[in-house]
Structures are given as structure tokens and as C-alpha cells.
Amino acid sequence: MHTGPVLSVAFSPDGKRIVSGSQDCTVCVWDAESGEMVTGPMNGHTDWVNSVAFSPDGKQIVSGSNDTTICVWDAGSGEIITGPINGHTRSVNSVAFSPDGKQIVSGSDDHTVCVWNAENGEMVTDPFKGHTKCVRSVAFSPDSKQIVSGSEDHTVHVWDVDSAEVVSGPLRVHTNGVCSVVFSPDGKWIASGSWDKTVCVWNAKSGEIVAGPFNGHTKSVNSVAFSPDGKQIVSGSDDNTMCVWDAETGVVVAGPFNGHSGWVCSVAFSPDGKWIVSGSVDTTVCMWNAGTGKVVADVFGGHTDQVRSVAFSPDGKWIVSGSWDKTVCVWNAKSGEIVAGPFNGHTKSVNSVAFSPDGKQIVSGSDDNTVCVWDAETGVVVAGPFNGHSGWVCSVAFSPNGKQVVSGSWDTTVRVWDAKSGEVVCGPFNDHTSYVSSVKFSPNGKQIVSGSWDSTVRVWDAKNGEVVAGPFHGHTDSVWSVAFSPDGKQIVSGSTDKTVCVWDAESGKVVGGPFSGHTSFFESVVFSPDGKWIASDFDDNTVLLWDIESGKLHSHLMRGGSIQDSVL
Numbered sequence: 001m002h003t004g005p006v007l008s009v010a011f012s013p014d015g016k017r018i019v020s021g022s023q024d025c026t027v028c029v030w031d032a033e034s035g036e037m038v039t040g041p042m043n044g045h046t047d048w049v050n051s052v053a054f055s056p057d058g059k060q061i062v063s064g065s066n067d068t069t070i071c072v073w074d075a076g077s078g079e080i081i082t083g084p085i086n087g088h089t090r091s092v093n094s095v096a097f098s099p100d101g102k103q104i105v106s107g108s109d110d111h112t113v114c115v116w117n118a119e120n121g122e123m124v125t126d127p128f129k130g131h132t133k134c135v136r137s138v139a140f141s142p143d144s145k146q147i148v149s150g151s152e153d154h155t156v157h158v159w160d161v162d163s164a165e166v167v168s169g170p171l172r173v174h175t176n177g178v179c180s181v182v183f184s185p186d187g188k189w190i191a192s193g194s195w196d197k198t199v200c201v202w203n204a205k206s207g208e209i210v211a212g213p214f215n216g217h218t219k220s221v222n223s224v225a226f227s228p229d230g231k232q233i234v235s236g237s238d239d240n241t242m243c244v245w246d247a248e249t250g251v252v253v254a255g256p257f258n259g260h261s262g263w264v265c266s267v268a269f270s271p272d273g274k275w276i277v278s279g280s281v282d283t284t285v286c287m288w289n290a291g292t293g294k295v296v297a298d299v300f301g302g303h304t305d306q307v308r309s310v311a312f313s314p315d316g317k318w319i320v321s322g323s324w325d326k327t328v329c330v331w332n333a334k335s336g337e338i339v340a341g342p343f344n345g346h347t348k349s350v351n352s353v354a355f356s357p358d359g360k361q362i363v364s365g366s367d368d369n370t371v372c373v374w375d376a377e378t379g380v381v382v383a384g385p386f387n388g389h390s391g392w393v394c395s396v397a398f399s400p401n402g403k404q405v406v407s408g409s410w411d412t413t414v415r416v417w418d419a420k421s422g423e424v425v426c427g428p429f430n431d432h433t434s435y436v437s438s439v440k441f442s443p444n445g446k447q448i449v450s451g452s453w454d455s456t457v458r459v460w461d462a463k464n465g466e467v468v469a470g471p472f473h474g475h476t477d478s479v480w481s482v483a484f485s486p487d488g489k490q491i492v493s494g495s496t497d498k499t500v501c502v503w504d505a506e507s508g509k510v511v512g513g514p515f516s517g518h519t520s521f522f523e524s525v526v527f528s529p530d531g532k533w534i535a536s537d538f539d540d541n542t543v544l545l546w547d548i549e550s551g552k553l554h555s556h557l558m559r560g561g562s563i564q565d566s567v568l
Contacts, residue, residue, distance in 0.1 A: 008052045013316065016333065017032055017320060021051060021279075028303070031340070057358030061396075062363035067351075072398055078381055097400055103416075131479025133476075136150050139484060143488030144161065149449065152495060167489075167502060187527055189202065201546045210548065236264030242293075273290060280307055282306075413427065
């Protein structure tokens with residue numbers, strides 16, 4: 001059980017488990033059906049775990065932490081298999097595996113986005129520079145060719161993974177920091193959530209808003225995620241609620257979901273789209289019926305402080321969470337009972353957690369500057385803690401094949417670790433000049449995208465750590481979130497400059513945006529599963545939905561909250 005706020009949650013690929021990251025510096029894996037902790041708490045990070053995610057096969061978990069490191073954990077044993085991955089100079093806010101599991105992208109407070117070789121932890125490209133403030137969220141496109149990033153500079157960028165150039169953006173519509181960004185399943189759209197309280201959907205190619213801003217939340221939107229079919233978007237907010245929106249019209253189709261007694265930091269759909277998992281500062285993880293908004297699993301009471309990061313296991317049965325209570329917990333996604341954990345090992349908040357592609361391991365990143373890989377079932381640290389980062393690990397992610405972990409850190413670097421040995425196989429990637437807040441692998445695992453507080457996005461060669469694209473310049477403030485489009489050809493980024501940008505992952509040219517519309521700081525941006533839309537959420541209580549091809553704002557949602565981490 002976590003002893004601090006849960007900052008990030010995510011389902012495993014099969015939906016059977018849930019991973020969570022917390023301010024307690026730990027990562028936990030839970031049985032999605034029973035709610036019991038099956039692995040954890042995973043200890044290794046020395047500070048908050050901001051972001052967690054499962055690897056494509058569900059065997060590993062990647063985590064990003066305030067300790068500037070990224071860790072890859074064995075989702076089954078809870079042992080660190082790679083990390084801590086060092087490279088960022090400030091907190092790692094967001095991490096993600098590429099669809100093929102070969103790369104990890106991280107976004108950091110150092111304004112940069114980095115791409116790491118998931119197997120050796122080395123930076124594959126120089127940091128992507130373009131954001132002028134903290135990068136809050138990053139994500140790979142489905143084809144691993146692009147990365148989207150969201151930043152406190154109010155913008156979203158889409159980067160070409162190979163060239164690190166902005167192919168779309170900076171997208172400027174948000175009026176405050178972009179906290180969360182994600183590609184749609186088909187890679188055509190990007191969704192972003194912002195401190196301006198709105199959610200936006202963007203055309204990943206043109207950068208035009210296709211839907212939004214969605215208004216409904218009354219406070220910052222912290223996390224956004226597309227449903228598996230790309231037709232709906234879920235958002236979590238500082239107003240303690242969650243909403244499910246029609247991605248095209250911006251109409252609230254379910255919610256607001258009430259139940260949490262604190263900010264909702266992270267939300268994610270289960271692989272089958274029937275359930276939604278949420279992590280909150282009230283230290284709990286909840287499982288909801290996506291259609292009715294009813295709690296289908298009792299509040300996961302494993303954490304004792306804010307939940308910083310959550311993620312589903314590949315089969316969707318488990319959810320792992322990382323919390324400020326320094327622990328990692330694994331929950332049954334259906335019942336909400338702890339199936340593993342709390343995993344203890346980190347000495348500070350756990351900022352980011354994620355399952356490995358096979359769902360057997362969990363990776364966590366912590367403010368203790370380390371990354372840990374845990375056995376998801378036993379909570380045993382199978383690799384780590386990975387030492388190397390000199391600052392908080394803000395974002396971590398497994399490579400698509402689960403062999404490597406990428407981490408983004410406050411030390412301004414990105415590292416790629418061998419998920420099994422914990423050795424740095426690539427990195428540190430040192431080109432970012434400020435915190436790396438978000439990192440993610442490209443879908444094919446060959447590249448890593450990173451977003452940073454240095455206002456840039458970079459695409460790295462996951463194998464040799466060379467910058468293959470970038471730095472992408474366009475944002476005027478911190479990049480908080482980045483993500484690849486489903487086909488990997490574009491990258492979306494969100495920044496505190498209140499804009500979202502879509503970049504050509506190869507050339508780095510802005511192909512969409514900057515999308516402007518939010519009035520507050522950026523929290524997150526994401527592509528829709530089909531890649532046609534971009535959703536952005538900001539601290540201005542709005543969620544904007546953009547049409548990537550036309551670049552037009554499709555919908556503007558208003559609700560209320562702040563989303564720290566999102567998982568698609």
C-alpha cells in the first residue's frame with residue numbers, strides 16, 4: 001500500500017493488472033480483478049514517482065521520478081532490471097515505452113525530451129530542444145516514428161524521432177501549461193490536457209484543432225487518455241473528478257465521476273475500453289465502469305499519500321501505481337484490491353511506473369534518483385535500484401520488447417538501461433540543458449523522444465544515444481509532455497507556453513500548430529489511437545480536441561481538475 005499521493009496509474013496490456021506510482025517513492029502492482037497488491041511496493045527511487053507504464057509485453061514497468069532517474073522493473077518480482085537511468089538534470093515527469101518496446105521516451109523539468117535505448121539505457125539521440133519550460137508529458141506515436149510532447153510553456157510539439165525536428169507545432173491554443181498529451185490509437189489525432197482546465201484534440205499532421213477546447217472541469221486537467229477505439233477521451237482533474245468525452249463533439253458522455261477526496265492525478269482506459277482506472281492525491285486508486293461512471297472496485301487503499309503515476313498491465317487485469325508514500329502497489333483492476341505490494345525500496349517519492357510488455361515486471365522512477373524493476377507478482381526487486389541519475393527520475397518507460405528501460409530526470413539527462421542487469425546500455429544523453437519531464441519509445445523501439453524544461457524536444461537513437469532529430473525549437477517554455485503518433489511519423493508536445501505542437505518526427509518541422517487555445521499551464525497531450533486527433537489538457541480547466549489534418553479546434557471541454565500523468 002502506498003503511504004503518499006498516487007501520481008500515476010496504468011493498466012497492463014492485458015488489463016489484468018494496474019501499476020501505480022506515488023509520492024512515497026514506490027511503485028506497486030495490483031490485481032485488476034481483486035484489487036490486491038501482487039507486487040511491491042517497489043523501492044529504488046529516492047523521490048516522487050511521477051510516471052509509470054507497462055512495457056508492451058507487460059513484463060516490465062518503467063517509472064520516472066523527481067529523483068531525476070528512470071527505472072525499469074520486473075513487473076512480476078518487483079526487482080529493478082534496468083536503472084536507475086541517469087541523464088536528465090531535473091525531475092522526470094513522463095516516461096513511456098515505444099510500441100515495439102525497444103525505446104523509452106522521457107520528458108523532464110529540464111525542458112527536454114529524450115529517447116533512450118530501452119535495453120542499455122543509453123540515449124539514442126540528443127535531447128529534443130524546443131520547449132522553453134518543463135516538459136510535462138511525452139508519448140510515442142503508434143508506429144514509433146513520432147513523439148508528442150506537452151509543456152508548461154503552453155505548447156504541444158510533434159517531433160520526428162529520427163531527425164528530432166518539429167513536424168507539427170508548437171501547437172498553441174492552451175492558455176496555460178500542457179500537463180498531458182497522447183496520440184490516438186491510429187496516430188492521426190493528439191489529445192492534450194492543460195492547467196487551463198480544458199482538453200483539446202489536434203490533427204497530428206496539420207496541428208489544427210479538430211475538437212475543443214472541451215470545457216467542464218473547474219480546475220486543472222492533469223491527465224487525458226483515448227479509449228482503445230479512439231472515440232472517447234477520459235480526463236482527470238484537480239476538481240477531484242473524471243469525465244469521459246466524445247472525442248469528436250466534446251460532449252460529456254459519462255461523468256463527472258465523483259469519489260476521490262483529492263486531485264485526480266492520472267487516468268487510463270483498460271485495454272478493452274470497459275474500465276477506467278484513476279490515481280489520486282487521496283492516496284487511492286479507483287476502478288470505474290467507463291459507461292456508467294460507477295465504482296466497480298472499492299477504492300484501492302494501498303497508498304498513504306498521493307498517487308503520482310498509474311498504468312495498466314498489458315492484459316488489462318492489473319494496475320500498477322507509484323506514490324509519494326515511496327511505494328509501488330499492484331491492484332486487481334476489476335475489484336480494486338491490492339494483489340501485490342506495497343513494494344518498498346525507494347527512499348523517496350515514486351514519480352513514474354509502468355508494466356513491462358509481458359506484464360511480469362514493473363519499472364519505477366523516483367525522487368531518490370533511482371529506477372527499479374520489480375517482479376509484478378512478488379514485489380521483489382529483480383533489477384536495481386539503477387544508480388546513475390543525479391536528480392529525480394521524472395519519467396520511465398519500457399521498450400516495446402521489454403528488454404530496456406528509458407528514464408528522464410531532473411539531472412537533465414536520459415538514460416537507457418538493460419532491464420535485466422540494470423547496466424546503462426546507452427547514455428546518459430546529455431544534450432538537454434534542463435529537466436527532462438517526459439520520455440517515450442517510438443512504436444518500433446528504435447528511437448526515444450524526450451521533452452524538457454529547456455523548451456525543446458529531442459529524438460534519440462535508442463541504440464547509440466545519438467540525436468537523430470532535434471532539438472525541436474518552437475516552444476517558448478517548458479515541455480511537459482511528448483508522445484509519438486501511432487505510426488511513429490509524428491510527435492506531439494505540450495508546453496507551459498500554452499501551446500501544442502505536432503512535429504514531423506524525421507525532419508523536426510512543425511506540421512501542426514502551434515495550437516493555441518488554453519489559458520493556463522500545460523499538463524498533458526496525447527494522440528488518439530487512430531492518429532487523427534490530439535487531446536490537450538491544461539490548468540485552465542479546459543480540454544481541447546484538435547483535428548490533426550486540418551489543425552482546427554474541434555471541441556472545447558470545461559470541467560475541472562489537474563492531470564499529472566496519463567496512460568493510453
